[in-house]
Amino acid sequence: AQTVTQSQPEMSVQEAETVTLSCTYDTSESDYYLFWYKQPPSRQMILVIRQEAYKQQNATENRFSVNFQKAAKSFSLKISDSQLGDAAMYFCAYRSPPKGGSQGNLIFGKGTKLSVKP
Amino acid sequence: SAVISQKPSRDICQRGTSLTIQCQVDSQVTMMFWYRQQPGQSLTLIATANQGSEATYESGFVIDKFPISRPNLTFSTLTVSNMSPEDSSIYLCSVGLRTGGTEAFFGQGTRLTVV
Structure with missing residues (x-):
């Protein structure tokens, strides 16, 4: 079974x-x-x-980017130029590939609570 | 994308009673998922609701406690039966689109408090 681990309860x-x-x-x-x-x-x-695991290039969305290390099974999130609105719980999640045309459920880590100090 | 309307957004219920949570999607989806998020915890899958067949429950969750209906491709309900304070959680429904995309879309959640 797949598992997801987030080792930082708070940041x-x-x-x-x-x-x-x-x-x-x-x-x-x-x-x-x-x-x-x-x-x-x-x-x-x-x-x-x-x-997507088959993509070697790390995904980027504006201030958010990931460091995907498939061999190490690591998937970290980098938030640049942090804003007050970024304060939230962040969950890492895994999904298996679709089966029979249907998407499967997500498996979540325990989450990291991010605080942003002004 | 998909827009999910989940009702109620919150409720306070007496122990021993039942609450039915509704999830309405603005497009047809094959599978709908129900998650539980206990206070300060992560999301745990309760069951997968397939249209036209029995829901599939995860270990630790049973149909008598969490009956699910899926009458069509845009709607599902989750009932929390014979509630106890331990059932106080956030319950979320989620869907994936039938065609394309890998993103899961979520309802806004139902915050249930059992007293």
């Missing part, structure tokens, strides 16, 4: 600085998808960034 960053959130996972599959979701106090799960 703090100064506004405008850069922070990196760690995530490792365990799987025997060669093809899969990885995600970072943000959950603010509103509870809404918001997709931050995604990475």
